Amino acid sequence: xxxxxxxxxxxxxxxxxxxxxxxxxxxxxxxxxxxxxxxxxxxxxxxxxxxxxxxxxxxxxxxxxxxxxxxxxxxxxxxxxxxxxxxxxxxxxxxxxxxxxxxxxxxxxxxxxxxxxxxxxxxxxxxxxxxxxxxxxxxxxxxxxxxxxxxxxxxxxxxxxxxxxxxxxxxxxxxxxxxxxxxxxxxxxxxxxxxxxxxxxxxxxxxxxxxxxxxxxxxxxxxxxxxxxxxxxxxxxxxxxxxxxxxxxxxxxxxxxxxxxxxxxxxxxxxxxxxxxxxxxxxxxxxxxxxxxxxxxxxxxxxxxxxxxxxxxxxxx
Ligand SMILES: [Fe+2]
Ligand SMILES: [Fe+2]
Numbered sequence: 001x002x003x004x005x006x007x008x009x010x011x012x013x014x015x016x017x018x019x020x021x022x023x024x025x026x027x028x029x030x031x032x033x034x035x036x037x038x039x040x041x042x043x044x045x046x047x048x049x050x051x052x053x054x055x056x057x058x059x060x061x062x063x064x065x066x067x068x069x070x071x072x073x074x075x076x077x078x079x080x081x082x083x084x085x086x087x088x089x090x091x092x093x094x095x096x097x098x099x100x101x102x103x104x105x106x107x108x109x110x111x112x113x114x115x116x117x118x119x120x121x122x123x124x125x126x127x128x129x130x131x132x133x134x135x136x137x138x139x140x141x142x143x144x145x146x147x148x149x150x151x152x153x154x155x156x157x158x159x160x161x162x163x164x165x166x167x168x169x170x171x172x173x174x175x176x177x178x179x180x181x182x183x184x185x186x187x188x189x190x191x192x193x194x195x196x197x198x199x200x201x202x203x204x205x206x207x208x209x210x211x212x213x214x215x216x217x218x219x220x221x222x223x224x225x226x227x228x229x230x231x232x233x234x235x236x237x238x239x240x241x242x243x244x245x246x247x248x249x250x251x252x253x254x255x256x257x258x259x260x261x262x263x264x265x266x267x268x269x270x271x272x273x274x275x276x277x278x279x280x281x282x283x284x285x286x287x288x289x290x291x292x293x294x295x296x297x298x299x300x301x302x303x304x305x306x307x308x309x310x311x312x313x314x315x316x317x
Contacts, residue, residue: 069187075168076190079221081177081202087169087222094234096162101305102298104153111155127152128292131301133282144275146304147243148282151250154224154231173253174221176261179207184258205263214266215249225251245272246279256280 099107108123121129131148138144156162157170173186180203181191196202209218220226229248232239239247254260256276265273 071167071172072187073190074166075172075221076181076185076187077193078168079177080194080196081199081219084177084219084222088226088230091157091163091227092230092234094231101150101153102302104156105149107159108153108155111158123152123155124294125292128294128297128301129290130282132292132297134279137282138278142304142307143240143243144246144279146301146307147239147246148279149301149304150228150232151247151279151283152224152228154226154228157224157227169222170224172223172251174223174225174249174251175254176207176209176264177219177221178202179209179218179261179264180205182254182258182260184254184260186253209264211263212266213264215264215269218261218264220249220252223251225249241268242272242275245269246276249276250280250283 105124105127108127111123127149130151131145134141134148135145155170157165158167175181175185177196178201181188181194185191191197201208225248229244232244232247237244249255255262255265256273257280
């Protein structure tokens with residue numbers, strides 16, 4: 001997803017060059033800055049991806065901007081703690097439809113993400129562009145290639161067969177509920193009308209959570225991230241933790257772009273966040289116009305899907 005001028009822009013110590021000081025709206029300069037945290041340890045995170053591109057250009061002039069802002073306005077008004085609890089319970093049942101991963105990739109072509117100001121290509125191209133770019137730079141991390149392929153499949157929630165949820169309940173940046181809305185969240189001003197604002201328990205930095213409790217214990221706004229996480233988990237995926245973390249939090253830009261809510265993370269989250277920040281650069285990359293020959297790369301991804309289905313294999317061999 002992306003940030004709308006605010007949507008999803010991401011990143012942390014990333015100087016807030018993507019947000020203005022008081023409105024929290026993105027300054028659309030199209031520049032993506034790699035957070036310092038990513039450049040630590042064993043993670044080699046290049047300034048630009050293998051194709052030499054940077055991303056997430058929320059062009060303030062784009063014709064889609066108003067649509068994006070409206071999507072966030074509704075998101076910020078309607079996503080409450082109770083709403084998310086209810087949606088998780090409902091969709092955890094996984095009673096909508098059964099299909100293969102590749103079928104779902106193709107089905108996603110019917111979806112248009114209104115929160116994304118610059119993604120016009122079919123969704124399957126976005127998935128494959130992201131995966132192929134990562135594959136080129138990280139050829140041995142095959143689990144990451146598959147993670148990229150499936151990370152946005154939760155957007156099927158927009159389709160009638162999956163409940164035809166409104167855009168504000170499927171796409172866009174995500175954020176925690178049950179604690180204060182951080183200023184770094186895009187279009188923060190629209191939270192004024194959110195019913196949770198009248199609950200004193202949700203207005204502090206930690207809210208109903210304990211510091212260091214771990215993100216898995218934090219309720220995050222409902223959307224395609226959490227849904228795909230539930231689908232993968234309930235289907236017994238063998239993807240490593242980092243893969244599931246990427247799927248579940250890749251739209252959590254206040255965390256991985258602005259560094260907000262880190263006080264709720266535990267040690268495992270800190271490790272996984274490094275991979276998410278690497279992944280995010282390639283997710284944004286999909287905005288490029290490079291085309292992927294779907295039929296040509298399909299056999300490789302089918303082999304990964306098959307591997308995913310076989311128990312006990314080590315994804316990081
Ligand atoms: Fe996404
Ligand atoms: Fe994506």
